[in-house]
Amino acid sequence: MDILIRDALVLTQNKNREIMRGDILIEDGKITKVAKSIRGGAEEKIDASGKLAFPGLINCHTHIPMSLFRGYAEGMRLQDWLEKRIWPAEAKLKPKHVRAGSMLSILEMVRSGTTCFNEMYIAHMDELCKSVVEAGMRASVGFGLFDLVRKTDAKEELKNGTSLAEKWSGKSPLLTISMAPHAPYTCSKELILLAKEYARKKNIKFHTHVSETRKEVFDSLQEKGKRPIEYLHSLGVLDDDTVLAHGSWVTKRESILVGKAGASVSHNPVANLKLATGGICPLHEYLEAGANIALGTDGTASNNSHNMVETMKFAHLMQSHLYWDPLRVSIQNVWDFATINGAKALGSNCGSIEPGKEADIVLADLHSANLAPLHDARNLFFSFHPGNISDVFVAGKPILREGKFTELDEAKIIDEAQKGAEDLVGS
Ligand SMILES: [Zn+2]
Structure with a gap:
């Protein structure tokens, strides 16, 4: 029409x-x-x-089924939050829960002006992709791979991502599939290399978490002798098809590596503040180095919202506070992060x-x-x-x-999400 x-x-x-x-x-x-x-x-x-x-705003880092855990694990430290609450609840997820959480997130995104998002999740991905296509949203979706957590063989683990790509690529003009190894500390070197090799072969995006916490950086220095972004650089996986979520605890040298590679960083200010990660993503250094900066909310268990306009506000406030200067990262920069830069990160003709x-x-x-x-x-x-x-x-x-x-039944989706959440964690 x-x-x-x-x-x-x-x-x-x-x-x-x-x-x-x-x-x-x-x-x-x-x-x-x-x-x-x-x-x-x-x-x-x-x-x-x-x-x-x-x-339409572009949310460059999400885990949409996690909206069922919104408000469930509050006031906890990151490791307790994950180990005592989130992982045990996620272990009980069934396809109907993933659908309920995905649809709830999509409702919230649309209501707050988001039309496109960059998703990584770990279970029942067919339900997630079905929800995206049914709702008519634009998205890039990747299976979160982590052989060191699942204790699987790298080649076996890779199949989760490649089967999703084979099944869903080309199914809808609004949906693209990415390769999404979860993080350098949850994936073996072999898996990261295999995932990037596949992404390059198929010309698709590579989405991973990196340098979210200080502990992650210290562990990486101890185990690998390199900071996380230096490590990814040494593996040759940084390029303009790479989207790095967080990238907060980084040195100037690392921001230059990201910029030289033309990679994108999804800055997730609200989730960083909520999980008290301490490091603030140095956007000015990234911009000076030529990196493509986008914005994300991260999952709603650590935010608790998909509101990208709120994320834009937090991004600007946090950067003004960091540099003691509201001009280092301008208001116009923030619009660019949430629109055209997000589109560039995902290779989408929108923004x-x-x-x-x-x-x-x-x-x-x-x-x-x-x-x-x-x-x-x-x-x-x-x-x-x-x-x-x-x-x-x-x-x-x-x-x-x-x-x-126009088509989504808002009341029914909210009811199903409530039921799904009670199912998973009781009420
Ligand atoms: Zn995340």
Whole structure:
């Protein structure tokens, strides 16, 4: 269906980062024209006067089934959190739980303006992929591989990732499959090398956690004589198809290695603060080195939300605090992280509102108490909340219209998530 969005304030994220008042024409799922006034007979015309249109946000690090554990393990130290609460609960996961958690996360993402995400998970991945396709979201999904935890042979473990890729690649234009070895401390060297070799052969992305905690860095220095990013560099796996989640506890030399390789870093400020990891991702150093910076929420057990606008606010505040300077990482930088840089990290043709791009677009009501008065639309992420969002389109398809889901049964998905959570951890 062709759609004409009329008279919106458009935060384009185009080359010149223009903000303009005008119309957006969507044809066959793509943005074909953005102009002051477009005449034409699109099947649906949307009056967006009084609304802000911005590119759908891109969450570059998620574990969507974990929304069933939202609020379940609070006020705990990272290791206790994992060993006493999360891992035992995850061991009980059945396909229906993965579906329930995935759908719940998708609801929340859409309601807070996210249209695309970079997922890594460890169980019942067919259910997860089915949920993504059914909901009409755009995503890159990888099977979280970890032979040192599962105590499997590297080649056997790799099959989890390659079978997912073989089964789901090409099934939907919105879904891509990545290789996702969990982290350098949970994967053998052989598995990391095999995963990267496969990713290169198939021209797909490589997604891994790295340098989230100080302990991880100390252990790596002791066991391997190298810091985690130095180690990945020595294995030759850093390149522009690599997405590193966290990358917080790093030296300047490591940020240069990431930049030289053209790799992407998904900075997850809220999850880092919540798990009290201490290190703050040095975005200015990464940017100076030429790294591609994106943003993520991480799983909702360690956040507790998928709200990317909130993540944008935390990212800017944390960097201002780190450098004693709100300009080192600018407000415009943060928009770039959450849109075009995320698209670059995932190799997706989205992240801006300009002709030729996928029509992943969000509309928000500017006539809201928390957004008025309007000085500069770029500043809105400081005061925004998901209730401001009225419409969300993915590949031109309306997922949310006038605050209501077009196809997803929101109440049923929430009920199923509640049931699923009680099933797993009792209530
Ligand atoms: Zn994670």
